[in-house]
Amino acid sequence: MEAIKIDNITLEYKSNNNSIVRAVDNVSLTVNEGEFIALVGHNGSGKSTLAKLLNGLLIPRLGDVKIYGTSTRDKAKIFEIRKNIGMVFQNPDNQMIASIVEDDIAFGPENLGIERNEIIRRVDWALEKVGMSEHRKSTPFKMSGGQKQRLAIAGILAIKPSIIVFDESTAMLDPEGRREVLAVAHELNKNENITVILITHYMDEAVNADRVVVMNRGKIVSDGTPSEVFAHKDLLESLHLTLPLPTSIAHNLGRLGIPISSDILTEEQLEEELCKVLK
Amino acid sequence: MRDIAFGQYYPTGSPIHRLDPRAKLVFSLLYMVFIFFAKSYVAYLAIFTFIVGVTLISKVPFRALLKSVKIILVLLIFTGLLNLFMYRDGNILGEWWIFRITDKGVDFSIKIMLRLSFLIVGTSMLTFTTTPTEMTDGIEWLLNPLKYIKIPVHDIALTMSIALRFIPSLMEETDKIIMAQKARGAAFDTGKLHERAKSLIPILIPLFVSALRRADELADALDARCYNATPHRTKMKKLAFSYRDAIAFLILASLICFIMVDAYYFTQFVPVGHIASGLDYYVFSWISGLIA
């Protein structure tokens, strides 16, 4: 089933020196329900603009974005869309509305006018899903970035969306926080069948995705499985995107004349391959 | 990072924290209004005892409260001095140029300083013991009648609670910016007044930029969480009055009664022209009796 259908969309914005920049340039993309997609590209490639086009925070000038068949142009149904597609942003501090964890997570369902007992059930469930149940009554002010970001995810989960977009949600976190957030994203995708779009500029976060979509200058330049996409080393380098470290080590060893497979994504694969070659 | 700041929730889980926020808001309003009726030092002593008692129960350290008084210290001294020198009535104790100090002036300026201090301590007690969310719920409830004249009560209440919620973040941000500019050799505490004012620019502009950026991101986050999706917003937490609120009300009511009786009943027995008011006159007579 098609969760998201993006059909030839284009959107420009005016930059500070008054020139027109085409942030998203005639992009089409279909995302199926249950997919885990990594959307990568360097800053200014248009990936974050694309994210905001998905839940109607921005509306394309040309073309159409449809979430489960509903166009984001349909103003009357905008909340239908936002209920379906949740968004987690970059800075966890600026997504927190209330000072107490449970109050903050209840904010979304409260806005939707959901009945009180159901809200409590959802808050319980969302906190459990992100592994923060014991912090229910605490204040997020002194928590680590990873914990705060998991709370932001819980706040979105309480809306019960079918799709979650992570808009560079790992960019401000330390490695531990990044791992936590990624683990939650994969867990939700696997066990709750939530469609995930992970926007990032860390290529190593893309290795476990079902599909990697690379953007540059507002266009999609590559779209395929991680191995397919990372095989185009030169293309990625020309876009200033660095390969995941294991992949890049394997590529370099290959250039040194060592017969090693270039189709390597993770450290485990690299280790196995090195054992094979050196034994 | 800073020590506890004015307007920040201070969790201790005390009975004061557990009062219904609506009750606490109403109590605070009553308290603020009625301290202005207090006439005698005896009444001020009663208020002082009351606030010390509340603080002890709340387990908020006195240091935190004193800090909130420190914030308005300049205002306090200014108001005190202005009244001290400008009060015209009463027996003149000393006079110089346009300044005149009278016994009534001294009396009045001490009382006004006490009143202001009690006011700020009371308000900070409210914010120390009430979470911003509770505050929003309470204010929304109080303003509820305004909904019928199409005033967006929830928006107002939410705006207030977000403002409170961002105070610690912005304080931390200010600290960071100050450190960064200090590290570039900026001095904020030396030089003439206009130089000092100018030295604030490298702090205020980044702070302003950051606040705008936060506001922008927050707006997106509110939208993403379906803010304004339905006019029939629900609430997870139900507010409920309990016996605690009743006890608290009785205590506050006794204080108010005491203030009013002192100000309007006992004051009529004070001889005309005597400086003392209310029960102070009896204390005064008693002490002069002892001396005689």
Place this chain on the structure above:
Amino acid sequence: MQGIEIKNLTYTYSQKTPYEKKALDNVSLKINEGDFVGIIGHTGSGKSTLIQHINGLIKPQSGSISVMDINLNQKKPKPDLKRLRTEVGMVFQYPEHQLFDDTVEKDIGFGPKNLKLSTEEIKQRVQDSMELVGLDYNDFKDRSPFDLSGGQKRRVAIAGVIAMRPKILILDEPTAGLDPEGKEHILTLISKLKNDVSPTVIVISHDIDEITRFATRLIVFNNTKIAFDIPMAELFKHEDELVSMGLAVPMAVRLANSLKKKGIALKGNIITPQDLNASVEAYYNNKFNNSESNVLIDTATSAEVRS
């Protein structure tokens, strides 16, 4: 003394409140002139508090600290913080958040202006600093810092610090939040600054793979204390300790150590991916093709790959 000397430093935030938190516990440390130090540790492990001490931004509660010839414990006369801050340059996390002036030139000139330098000297320093961070003076001097890209803003902010010509440069998470290209720029820049501006450099980072690329000494903070302080080349000996503290281990170290357990002992101190590549290459050639001509060709390619 040209370096930094810290003895038994202890610091607690928000003393005697429910928010009380120990940040540094009896930390002693000596950093010499010319050191290139990398500091890692979790958020709240004490590393940020330590560097704020070095710049006199927080006063020592107990323990002593002196930076070059400035004793920060001295009561009378008070330590000369102004001079301290010209000697120690500090690039905070997200330094672009401190930009405030309407042109790049004025913003970078803020520090030198505070030093009351002459107009010509200020201009010279701004020009030099911009050149160092790779921003063309004529192109950028009149632009508003707020109109630049994220990576450019950060370089302007760093230029603002090095315009003070500090002898010790401290950078806190210098690459946080940047995309790979921006990161690469900053990492190259740091090594350049060490050579051209500040002989002593201290970098705090979460990313150990990043730190191994330049630092020659590694200090690991754990739970308000220094867990260990070693030459970078010895890092491979400490994998288990890092893991037990929940800190990341460089991938090359991890790979080399687990290959060793499987009977493949690569030679040399393997810390970076480049080390790994070279050792794997040597191991492979040693084992499978001993013909001299082959080795020669491979060394040529390997030099190219390494560069």
